[in-house]
Amino acid sequence: MKTYMVFDFGGTSIKYAVMDEEANKLANGKFPxxxxxxxxxxxxxxxxxxxYSETYKLQGIALSSPxxxxxxxxxxxxxxxxxxxxxxxxxxxxxxxxxxxxxxxNDANCAALAEGWRGAAKDADYYICIVIGTGIGGSIxxxxxxxxxxxxHGGEFGYMIMGGENIEGKDxxxxxxxxxxxxxxxxRAVERKKSLExxxxxxxxxxxxxxxxxxxxxxxxxxxxxxxxIGIYNLKYALDPQKILIGGGISKRREVIEGINQxxxxxxxxxSTLQIEVEACQFDNDANLIGALFHYLRxxxxx
Numbered sequence: 001m002k003t004y005m006v007f008d009f010g011g012t013s014i015k016y017a018v019m020d021e022e023a024n025k026l027a028n029g030k031f032p033x034x035x036x037x038x039x040x041x042x043x044x045x046x047x048x049x050x051x052y053s054e055t056y057k058l059q060g061i062a063l064s065s066p067x068x069x070x071x072x073x074x075x076x077x078x079x080x081x082x083x084x085x086x087x088x089x090x091x092x093x094x095x096x097x098x099x100x101x102x103x104x105x106n107d108a109n110c111a112a113l114a115e116g117w118r119g120a121a122k123d124a125d126y127y128i129c130i131v132i133g134t135g136i137g138g139s140i141x142x143x144x145x146x147x148x149x150x151x152x153h154g155g156e157f158g159y160m161i162m163g164g165e166n167i168e169g170k171d172x173x174x175x176x177x178x179x180x181x182x183x184x185x186x187x188r189a190v191e192r193k194k195s196l197e198x199x200x201x202x203x204x205x206x207x208x209x210x211x212x213x214x215x216x217x218x219x220x221x222x223x224x225x226x227x228x229x230i231g232i233y234n235l236k237y238a239l240d241p242q243k244i245l246i247g248g249g250i251s252k253r254r255e256v257i258e259g260i261n262q263x264x265x266x267x268x269x270x271x272s273t274l275q276i277e278v279e280a281c282q283f284d285n286d287a288n289l290i291g292a293l294f295h296y297l298r299x300x301x302x303x
Contacts, residue, residue: 003056004296005049005100008064008107008288009033011081014044015289018052021297023118023290027052038084038093046097061094062296063104064288068152071299074104077152103296108155109146110291111247111281112139117294119282120245127243128235129281130157132228132250135178140239144298158182160231181227183250189220203250221259229263236276247281 001020008015010033017028031048034040049061067086068078074091091102105113112121112129121127121141130138136158140147147154158178179185183203190206191198193216209217232244250256257280264276283290 002059004060004062004293005052005058006062006064006289006293006296007045007048008110008292009066009082009085011066015285016048017286017289018056018058019289019293023293025286025289026056033082038088041082041085042090042093042097045094049098049100058100060101060103060296061098062292063090063094063102064107064110064292065090065104066107069104069106069109070152071103071105071295074102076104101296103292103299105146105292105295107288108137109139110289110295111283111287112141112146112155112245112291113144113294114283114287114291115245115281116141116144118290119287120279121243124242126241127245128155128157128239128241129245129247130232130235130278132183132246132248134184135182136231137178138247140241157231157235160234162227162231177227177231181224181231183248186220186224189223190217193220207253207255225256225259225263228260229267232260232264232278233267233272233276236274237272244276244278245281246278247287251280252284 003026004019006017006019012033013030014033015028015030018026020026031044034044049058052058065076065085066082067076067080069076074089076086076088076090080086091104094102108131111131115121115129116124116127126142128138128140130136137155138157139155158176160177162175162177162180187201187203187206188198191201206217206221210221236244246257246260257278261277268275281287
């Protein structure tokens with residue numbers, strides 16, 4: 001049995017697992033993300049690798065990382081929850097320190113790959129994942145490969161200009177899908193409507209308020225579904241994927257998937273005849289680990 005060390009980097013903590021070729025976890029854990037800098041970060045990773053090398057014959061290391069990942073060079077660009085890893089080749093550093101092959105992929109892309117390998121899109125050749133949270137991100141997957149784009153921005157659906165006022169009250173032309181329709185945008189809209197202090201609510205509280213009959217929360221959630229449906233409608237007609245998956249913490253709420261699908265059904269008419277529906281992503285906490293392993297296993301250039 002071949003085994004692999006897999007890490008999922010986050011701004012608060014780093015999750016890790018020893019996994020076999022079928023993504024079964026043989027061991028796992030997590031530790032706080034080091035704040036000291038890159039050297040401490042790399043040493044901590046290698047300590048974990050060395051510890052498990054005593055029990056398992058590890059074949060390589062797979063990484064899931066925030067930021068704009070260049071999978072060939074291992075360099076992280078763009079904004080990141082762990083700034084000190086940017087502009088460095090993590091794969092080169094870890095390969096030199098551990099003596100093992102190393103691969104790295106963007107965390108959102110890892111989650112999408114996991115769904116195609118073992119999850120909700122395992123029977124689809126062409127699908128997109130839309131991740132809804134503080135902003136809106138996602139991935140486009142064709143034949144189990146990420147469509148990255150010329151500037152590594154493929155799947156950055158949140159930058160689409162949707163019109164309408166965003167959470168910062170800017171001009172409609174500056175209102176992107178992320179700024180107007182993310183979970184964060186929903187929460188801020190309820191706070192503004194109720195004249196509450198910004199930051200006093202979260203998504204869970206907004207949905208609890210709606211369930212309890214709060215008319216403002218209900219109205220804002222209804223608008224939230226409508227704006228999500230419009231963006232999804234546009235993506236369906238622009239990209240025409242086989243499946244559209246919704247990820248992020250909010251996707252675990254059945255009423256969210258149902259609400260989006262109800263609004264999508266209303267957009268169907270004599271001209272727009274496609275039956276457009278979304279599904280929730282299957283994986284949650286382990287998605288990035290599973291996708292990072294899949295990326296490693298299918299990466300021919302790693303050696």
